[in-house]
Each structure stands twice: as structure tokens, then as C-alpha cells.
Amino acid sequence: MRFSLIFSLLSLVGLSIQEDYSNPLKSSQGSDPFIVTDLGYYYLLTSTWSDVQITRAKTLEGLKTGEKKVVYRSEEIIRCCYLWSPELWKIDGVWYLYFTAGTKESLDGQRVHVLTGGKSPFDDFTYTAQLTPSWGIDATIFRTPEKNYLVWSGIAMWQSLFIAELLTPSTITSPTLLSEPTIPLEQVQNPVNEGPAALYAGGKSYLTYSASDCWTADYQLGLLTWDGVTDPLRADAWTKSGPVMNSANGNYGTGHNGFFTSFDQSETWIVYHATSRPSGNCGAQRYTMAQKMNFNGEGAPIWPVIAPPLNATLPGPAGEDIELH
Numbered sequence: 001m002r003f004s005l006i007f008s009l010l011s012l013v014g015l016s017i018q019e020d021y022s023n024p025l026k027s028s029q030g031s032d033p034f035i036v037t038d039l040g041y042y043y044l045l046t047s048t049w050s051d052v053q054i055t056r057a058k059t060l061e062g063l064k065t066g067e068k069k070v071v072y073r074s075e076e077i078i079r080c081c082y083l084w085s086p087e088l089w090k091i092d093g094v095w096y097l098y099f100t101a102g103t104k105e106s107l108d109g110q111r112v113h114v115l116t117g118g119k120s121p122f123d124d125f126t127y128t129a130q131l132t133p134s135w136g137i138d139a140t141i142f143r144t145p146e147k148n149y150l151v152w153s154g155i156a157m158w159q160s161l162f163i164a165e166l167l168t169p170s171t172i173t174s175p176t177l178l179s180e181p182t183i184p185l186e187q188v189q190n191p192v193n194e195g196p197a198a199l200y201a202g203g204k205s206y207l208t209y210s211a212s213d214c215w216t217a218d219y220q221l222g223l224l225t226w227d228g229v230t231d232p233l234r235a236d237a238w239t240k241s242g243p244v245m246n247s248a249n250g251n252y253g254t255g256h257n258g259f260f261t262s263f264d265q266s267e268t269w270i271v272y273h274a275t276s277r278p279s280g281n282c283g284a285q286r287y288t289m290a291q292k293m294n295f296n297g298e299g300a301p302i303w304p305v306i307a308p309p310l311n312a313t314l315p316g317p318a319g320e321d322i323e324l325h
């Protein structure tokens with residue numbers, strides 16, 4: 001009530017309710033980005049490989065110089081190293097941090113783990129559990145009104161997407177195979193499905209995911225659309241399409257995205273990584289980009305999402321200078 005009143009007053013006197021920003025939001029260690037908004041802050045997480053960090057700021061542009069905190073670093077043999085794709089999720093009022101970690105020797109030990117935090121994403125986290133029973137990376141959460149599901153990338157015939165019900169924030173049911181890289185957009189250099197991210201719009205539920213080898217410029221986003229009735233643990237509940245985002249305007253290998261909402265919940269934004277190397281990159285040459293998503297009259301997302309040129313000045317998310325109390 002009070003929020004919408006303030007919002008209307010600001011609009012009436014013509015005050016700007018958003019600050020401009022430009023990409024990249026993070027020029028190094030910018031891969032596998034994830035952003036969530038909570039009580040007037042944006043929280044950004046990316047893969048640093050050696051620890052898990054959270055950066056927060058009150059504007060999107062502010063993330064470039066935001067307040068930074070290391071929330072996980074470990075000497076434990078099975079989860080010391082190759083720390084990737086951290087994501088923050090609030091379940092029953094508590095923040096949990098899902099991330100990928102493995103051993104020092106090779107990438108064969110990669111598993112999904114979870115940390116338990118507090119009521120704010122900037123509270124301390126404690127190590128809680130390993131979630132995937134075998135090789136697994138890039139976990140995210142998919143939600144229906146009744147249940148939470150963990151979706152991640154694991155190994156079947158190829159690197160594929162798996163899904164399991166999240167019984168508690170740190171336990172899952174037996175995984176089922178959700179999507180395999182079977183169509184051309186998923187098979188450039190190597191067949192790969194990874195980096196899933198849930199999107200809810202116009203009454204429908206979607207999962208975007210990253211397809212093909214990340215060492216190519218054709219690392220790109222595919223789309224899975226849930227039919228809304230069949231058990232989401234079943235692969236035949238989902239229809240595949242795409243690509244819904246690929247290289248554009250000098251940004252190559254656009255992928256491993258997340259979605260977040262503006263403070264006032266009126267806008268949905270996408271965050272993803274890309275490289276300016278036309279040959280693609282799967283290492284340190286990836287930067288973090290974000291942009292507003294567009295929807296049609298029925299509320300369906302408008303695809304493909306086109307990455308803007310680097311450094312272009314763009315209007316930031318709505319509601320940035322509105323303080324919620």
C-alpha cells in the first residue's frame with residue numbers, strides 16, 4: 001500500500017526511478033553469474049574457482065564496485081577446489097547457497113553442495129551437505145506451487161540435465177534424466193546441456209539451459225517448457241526449443257544465465273556471461289552481462305534475447321531508488 005503510494009507520487013512529479021548502467025557488470029571472474037534481489041539490494045555471485053563470494057549493491061551499476069564478502073573457502077579434499085556456479089535461494093525464510101565443488105586433482109570430483117545461511121543473504125553461511133550422489137554441476141531450483149526441485153547437469157550418455165525433488169533444502173530424491181543434448185544447437189564440438197535457470201511468466205514455467213561446448217562461440221541458450229500438468233520429474237513433461245539466446249553484437253558464447261526481478265517486482269531481468277573472443281572462451285575471459293527481458297501481450301517471453309554491445313548505456317531496473325522499510 002505505502003509502497004505503491006510512494007511509487008505513484010514519484011511518477012507524478014516525474015522523478016527518475018531507475019539509474020543507468022552498462023555491461024559488463026563484472027569484467028573478470030564473471031562466469032556463471034547469478035543475481036537475486038532482496039530488501040533493496042542486488043546480490044551477485046559468479047564462479048571465482050577458488051572460493052564463493054557474494055557482492056551486493058543498491059543499484060545494478062553499483063555491483064561493479066559493490067561490497068564483497070567471501071562466504072566459503074575450504075581445505076576439505078572433496079570440496080576444496082574448482083568452485084563454480086553459486087546460487088542463492090530462499091526456502092521457508094532462510095537463505096541457502098548451492099554451489100559446485102570438487103577435488104584439486106581433476107574435474108572428476110565435481111558435486112553440488114549446499115551452505116545454510118540466515119534471514120539475509122549477507123548473513124554467515126555454514127557448510128551443510130553434498131546433494132548430488134555422483135558427478136554434478138550448475139544446480140538451480142525449479143518451483144511449482146507445491147514443491148521445490150533441484151535441476152543440475154550430470155553425466156548420462158552425454159552431459160545432460162537431471163532433476164530431483166528437493167525434500168529439504170539439503171536432501172533430494174533419486175534423480176531422473178530431464179534433457180539430453182540431442183539437437184544440433186546442443187552439439188557444437190561436444191554434446192552438452194548445463195547451467196539450467198527457471199523462468200515463470202504468463203502462467204507458464206520454463207527452464208533455460210546452456211548448450212554445446214563452452215570453448216566455442218556457439219555456447220548458447222536452449223529452452224524447456226513445462227506442460228504445467230505432467231510430473232516435472234518426467235522428461236516428457238517438457239518441450240524443447242531454441243536457441244533463445246546466442247552470440248550478438250560482439251558478445252560470443254552467451255550462456256549460463258540466471259533470472260532476477262526488479263525491486264518493485266515489475267520487471268524480469270536476465271544475467272549471463274559472454275566473451276569478446278570470436279572463438280569462444282570457457283575460462284577467465286568471460287564477463288557478466290545483464291539486461292531486461294521483454295514479454296508479449298500474453299506474458300510470454302520474447303525470444304531470442306539479443307545481447308547489447310558492451311559498454312552501451314542502458315536504463316537500469318525499475319524501483320532502484322525506492323527504499324523499502
Ligand SMILES: *[C@@H]1O[C@H](CO)[C@@H](O)[C@H](O)[C@H]1NC(C)=O
Nearest residue numbers: 023024250276309310311312
Ligand atoms: C568497453 O570498454 C572497455 C574499457 O574502457 C574497453 O577496453 C573496450 O574496448 C570497450 N568495448 C567496446 C565493445 O566498446
